[in-house]
Amino acid sequence: MKHLDQDSPDYDHTCFVHDELNRIAERCQEHLAISSAQLNKLKLRVNGKPECFEKQQLLWHGLLKKLPPRKYTDISQYYIILFSDCILICGESGNKLEIKRQLSIKNIRVEIIERERLSSASSNSTNFQQLSPITYYPFRIDAIEKSYEFIVDKESDREKWMNKIRQASEDFQRRNTTIEIRQSFRRSDEQQLGTHAPIWVNDADVTRCQICHNSFGSKLIPSRRYHCQSCGRCTCSSCSTKKLILKYCNNNGEVRVCDLCYRNFTGIDRNRFSCQKITRDENKTILFGDFRLLPSKSTNWIELQEDYQLHIYGGKLDQVEDFSINLSELIKIVFMQDTLKFILNGKDKTYQLSMEMNHQIMYPKNDYIDKNIQNTNNKLLFYANLWNDTMQLARLKITPVWYTRKRDSADSGISNM
Template sequence: MVDRLANSEANSKRIGLVESCFGAAGQPLAIPGRVLIGEGVLTKLCRKKPKARQFFLFNDILVYGNIVIQKKKYNKQHIIPLESVTIDTVPDEGELRNGWLIKTPTKSFAVYAATATEKSEWMNHIGKCVRELLQKSGKSPTGEHAAVWVPDSEAPLCMCCHKVKFTPVSRRHHCRKCGFVVCGPCSEKRFLLPSQSSKPVRVCEHCYTVLMSGGLGPHDSISRPTSNFNNNTLSDDEDDDNSSD
């Protein structure tokens, strides 16, 4: 079915409409063989709070953006190659239900559908696209994934030292290795994690010690450590905003 739709006029019009909704700031999406499988609004668990995001599933990429005007305008376009995606279900908890993890080497996060049926359909379609892509390319599934960040609201205290209470002055930071919320003193170290950045990124004291000792999983990819902040690293604002998410 995907092959039949690839060069159809209907598919081209649908992709063109998605491009127009993102405007000039979005990247072109129409390439030979690309098919728009489905779309919908999912709740993305962001650092500050859950937020509605518009998602588009293609046969080779997953695209999402902020909703400016429903079905008409989106911004802050994100494009995720499906070859690098792994998905895992998330147990229902409180008001957060029908969720799953979208995990990639550069960024991992949780999303939630409105119903269990929508969740099942999304996961089935994403899984099928990933399997077909890997089968065609002959590649193996990605084994390395970025940590899912713990939301700020779940950490009133530093998750490393368990002593520092977060306030407007004592800011929260996220370890890029484990995703824990940690205080400034517990996250002064930086380490180069090539799958996430070309520059050293913030890690907590525990992860820094493990990384320095070579305590790595079989698929981890790391490089030169650093414990000093300099002009080649992200500023605190960039570091903590997580690309406005």
């Protein structure tokens, strides 16, 4: 291809043949990956040799990086084997594979996690322009027995794994005669609780109990965290004292559940600690993202609301703020583009915010932002300028022209630029 001029009359036909040969090669590789010879190789590697090797069809296999359920650090690697009726999650030790868990294909769900993170190859650099961002692509496998979050380096690899699992699930449903008749309405989450292993809330996403909203490690509640085995919420010990037998794990006996799930199952409401007043309001959120609040080394989540204040949260899913900064009372806001730092000068105090390479941002769906982000070569700088422009307007008690309120109120005190 590189020796053929693009103006040549044979160029288009050659491109077509080249692409077709690539597709044929990919199909051949896929067939070899699930051949009987490959199945025999896997048999020799797996300890225990479960029945699925004899009675089920091999559909796909390979290494995947797994995100832990509690924290996003210490990413581990697992070997995944997809059969027609189950998925084997295996740990790798040398050439041997040890089965950690077997997941049923029945009612399995697979979905993209909208969290594409950036990491730098040169973390010691202070200038973000010298860093080499790497994007990885997460997805979730949600089975009856357990949920797993995996990441891959290529979007095409994520698409292949998700398509393979979805196809296996659809084929499984067609093979089985007892097909669930779906109702015309969707059952509420409360009705489905206990029938399926929950997706655990990650410890890194909360610094407060998700029931009473008190901070972990405060005078009111200890630092120990518990995950509800019904819904996956992260709670304190005082908000998860009850146990129930759940359908998806009834062989394990009674398991610990949070107060909300206990009330949904039994109708009994327990007296709890007084709850903190919730300050998160998605209907009033203009921008929401993570920053490093200097000189602290910890990451905070900052929400810019219609009240022209920055509400500071310890975790992504916290509903109660640690404190707030009234932008309209600041003397000035300085944005340092070379280091992606914001200096917020107030009358009595100065705040410094640092945007990291793995910055995550959320905003109401907006065609203006989506269109402009597609036309930029540096998304991180685009988001930094978006934050700067929006905070500068908020200091003047003005909302950006692209922002649309989710409610109509004649006396809301909101103005657009």
